[in-house]
Structures are given as structure tokens and as C-alpha cells.
Amino acid sequence: MVNTLSHIGIGLLLAHALGLKGRKRLGLVLLSIVPDIDYFSYSLFTLISGSVSHEARNQLFYLLGHRELTHSVFFAVILAVLIWIKTRDRTYTFGGFLAVFLHSFLDYTTSAKMRPFYPFSLNESALRAIYPFDPVVNVIPLLPLFIVAAEYIKSSGVRKYKKKHAWNIKDLYPWDLKIRGKWSVRDRDVWDRRLKRLNIFHSFVNRNEGKFYASFIIVLLIWTTMFPVAKIFLIDRISRTEGTEISYNDTYPISTGKFLAAYPADDSRYKLLEISYWAGVEKSFYVDRVTVEGDVPDASRYAERAGNLYSNSVPQAIDYPVYSVSEKDGAVTVILSDARNPYVKKWPYFDTVYRFVFDRESRDYEVYESHYGRPEKKLDKNYFE
Structure with missing residues (x-):
């Protein structure tokens, strides 16, 4: 998940x-955050x-949800077609497609789970x-913004300099003129040095504009x-080391070059791994799939029921479900979270927690959702069925 300024920088790049110049340049900037x-x-x-049925809710989520339709390849193509119909400009159309596509691609390569081939496929995936805070991905797109800022400082500095030194001799006393004359020389030297550096850089960029910015895009790609x-x-x-298949899609980056992986160790536990390019497996530990507080003889049945309800919902934010079951006053509570949930304090993943409350007598239930650092909210029944 790349920050908004970096996405804007991609459009400028x-x-x-x-x-492209003028409105078309601004158009690509806007398209990069569309x-x-x-x-x-x-x-x-x-x-x-x-207020809609369960099926309608799911379909609406695919259309209106965050990182759903608007982050698909289909959406980028549709916008490119509309741009072509409107402008008949191949360069602008190509740039518009890239601005939208690269936004989604950068999100896809960091941590965002999405449906890149919707509406042709409902499968979620992410590289x-x-x-997410990789310096190259976040800094390179900001370079055009720095250059624009430098141009603004240059032009603003020149205007201020001219205004500051437009003295009205008639309004000055002799000693004021003497003091201001000394100050203006020192000030002029400072601005001259600053503007000279900006001029050199600005001239270099202008002479090599296409190659200069294209090289950054190539590095980024x-x-x-x-x-x-x-x-x-x-x-x-x-x-090969673990003797089992590790999911590429469900292995998350936790710092530059390091990842958090997981897999089912057996029917009752997951094995979590901290891995890196340079050391392989750095740390590993096990997490129970079901934990029971107190005496709940049919805890597994309630855990299974909670899992079945969750499997019908969107979004599917939990990859490795774990259940904590307890009972009080005839109500069985099942807390459903991801096995990697303890890592939420360090990284913005795995923070969704569902609390199912089942009434033993009526078999009715209520569900509450929470995210780390946010208040819990009650979910509508059509979320699950």
C-alpha cells in the first residue's frame, strides 16, 4: 500500500x-489517484x-469496496477506452492506462489483497x-514533486528578491540606505548561490526531460x-526446508527482505515462520487453531459454525483462522481471528477480529467486528447469510 503522494508522483513521472503538458499532465496526475x-x-x-440481501451485498462489495473494481485491470482498460474516445490521443491514452494500472500494481506488489481480474474472476490475490514502506517504491515517485517544488522555490525566490530590492530611494534616510545596502549585498549573495544551484539542476532536467523521468520509471519497474x-x-x-508447500500469496513482507509465512502443521496447529532472503527461517513457533476457556464440551462445533458463517462473507481478511471459545450464561462466544494477529501491533495486517455470540436455546447469533485500535461494531445478518 503506497502513499497517495507517491501515486501522484507516478502520474507526474x-x-x-x-x-505531456498543461491539462494532459494534470489529467495523468488525477488519473494516478482515480x-x-x-x-x-x-x-x-x-x-x-x-438493507439488501446477502447475495446483493456481496455483489455490491465487488463493485464498491476498497481495492475491488477500481483496482482491476478491467477498470484501467475501460478508462483508457474512454480517454481514447474523448481525445484520440494515443500518447495520452497510453499514459492514462499506465497511470491507473501502475497505481493498482504498486498496491498489488506491497500488501493489498484484491481481485485484479474482476469481473472475469472473483479470486483474491496479491504479490x-x-x-509497504520500501524506500525505492515510496521515494522515487516523489522526485517529480520535489522538482516541482524546486521550480516553485526558484520562481518564488526570484520574485521575492526583486521585490525586496526594489528600494524607493526617496523614502530612505541615509543611515537606512547604508544598512539596507549592506544587508542587500549579503542577501543577494545567498540567493545567487541558491538560484545558481537550482538553475543548474533545472537546466539539466529540462535538457533531458524525457530520458530523465523515463529512467526513474524503468528503475521502478x-x-x-x-x-x-x-x-x-x-x-x-x-x-523444501519445511517439507511442505508454503503459500506465496499468504506470505507477507514485514520489513525489507523479511516475510511472515504460515502453514497448517497438523489438524490442530499452524506453524508460523519469520523468513528472510539472507537467513532463511529466522524464527518459528506454533499457534493452536482452537483454544477453549472453561468447560465448553461442544466448542469445536461452535468454532466450525463460526467458520462456516465467515466463509460466506466478503471481504475474506483472515487466511489462517483461529478460534477462541468460551461460554457464559447460556451464550457461547467464539472469537475468530488470524493466527498472525499478534503481529498487528507491528504491521498493518491481520487486524480483523470477529466475535460471534451464539444463544444455546434459540440458536440465534450476533456478530461483532473490530480492528486493532478501533471500536467494535455489530454486523448485519446479511453479512453472512
Whole structure:
């Protein structure tokens, strides 16, 4: 998940590399953040989702949910077609497609689970090969913004300098003129040095604009391609070491070059692994799938029921479900979370927790959802059935 400024920077990189100016340059900048309009559509979804059927709710989520339709390849193609129909400009159309596609691709390579081939496939996936705070992915797209800021400082500095030194001799006393004259020389020297450096840099960028920005895009593409490929070899290496198949999709980056992997060790436990490119398995430990507090003889049955209800819902935020079962006053509570949930304090993953409360007599239930650091909320029944 790349920050918004970096996405905007991608749009500027593309615009400069393709030689677009004026409104078309601004257009690419806006297109680079268009996929995130789903923040607003998701707000609409939350308002209407409780008043529709379970099936309709799921379909609406695919259309309006965050990192759903607007982060798909289909959405990028549709926008490119609309741009072509409107402008008949091949360069602008190509740039528009790349601006939208690269937004989704950068999210896809970091940590975001999405449906890239919706509506043709409902399967969720993510490369999760690059740490969300990777310096290359986050800094390179910011370079165009720094350059724009430098240009603004340059022009602003010149204006201030001219204004500051436009003295009105008639309004000055002799001693004021003497003091201001000394100050202006010192000030002029400072600005001259600053503006000279900015002029050199600005001239270099202007002379090599296309190649300059294109080189950054190439570096970014190489970087975002290299790590997913490297992760394939890492996962294969760990799979052979552990004697089982480790999921590529469900192995998350936890820092640069380090990942958190998991797999079912047996019917009752998961094995979690901290792995890295340079050391292989650095740490491992086991997590029970079901824990029971007190005397709940049919705990496994309630855990299974909670799991079945959850499997019908979207989004599917939990990859390795664990259940904590307890009972009080005729109500069985099942807390469903991800086996990697303890890591939520360090990384923004695995933070979804569901609390199912089943009434033994009526067999009715209520469900509450919470995220780390946020208040718990009650979910509508159509969330699950």
C-alpha cells in the first residue's frame, strides 16, 4: 500500500516521460489517484449494505469496496477506452492506462489483497513481495514533486528578491540606505548561490526531460519486478526446508527482505515462520487453531459454525483462522481471528477480529467486528447469510 503522494508522483513521472503538458499532465496526475475513489464508493456501500440481501451485498462489495473494481485491470482498460474516445490521443491514452494500472500494481506488489481480474474472476490475490514502506517504491515517485517544488522555490525566490530590492530611494534616510545596502549585498549573495544551484539542476532536467523521468520509471519497474521473482525462489527454498508447500500469496513482507509465512502443521496447529532472503527461517513457533476457556464440551462445533458463517462473507481478511471459545450464561462466544494477529501491533495486517455470540436455546447469533485500535461494531445478518 503506497502513499497517495507517491501515486501522484507516478502520474507526474509518466506525464514528463511522455512529454505531456498543461491539462494532459494534470489529467495523468488525477488519473494516478482515480483508483482510490473507492474510498468514497465504500462509504456509500456501508450506508446501503444493511438493507439488501446477502447475495446483493456481496455483489455490491465487488463493485464498491476498497481495492475491488477500481483496482482491476478491467477498470484501467475501460478508462483508457474512454480517454481514447474523448481525445484520440494515443500518447495520452497510453499514459492514462499506465497511470491507473501502475497505481493498482504498486498496491498489488506491497500488501493489498484484491481481485485484479474482476469481473472475469472473483479470486483474491496479491504479490506481497515488497514492504509497504520500501524506500525505492515510496521515494522515487516523489522526485517529480520535489522538482516541482524546486521550480516553485526558484520562481518564488526570484520574485521575492526583486521585490525586496526594489528600494524607493526617496523614502530612505541615509543611515537606512547604508544598512539596507549592506544587508542587500549579503542577501543577494545567498540567493545567487541558491538560484545558481537550482538553475543548474533545472537546466539539466529540462535538457533531458524525457530520458530523465523515463529512467526513474524503468528503475521502478525493475524494482517491482525483481522482488516478486526473488520471492518465488525464497518461498521454494523454505518449502523444501519445511517439507511442505508454503503459500506465496499468504506470505507477507514485514520489513525489507523479511516475510511472515504460515502453514497448517497438523489438524490442530499452524506453524508460523519469520523468513528472510539472507537467513532463511529466522524464527518459528506454533499457534493452536482452537483454544477453549472453561468447560465448553461442544466448542469445536461452535468454532466450525463460526467458520462456516465467515466463509460466506466478503471481504475474506483472515487466511489462517483461529478460534477462541468460551461460554457464559447460556451464550457461547467464539472469537475468530488470524493466527498472525499478534503481529498487528507491528504491521498493518491481520487486524480483523470477529466475535460471534451464539444463544444455546434459540440458536440465534450476533456478530461483532473490530480492528486493532478501533471500536467494535455489530454486523448485519446479511453479512453472512
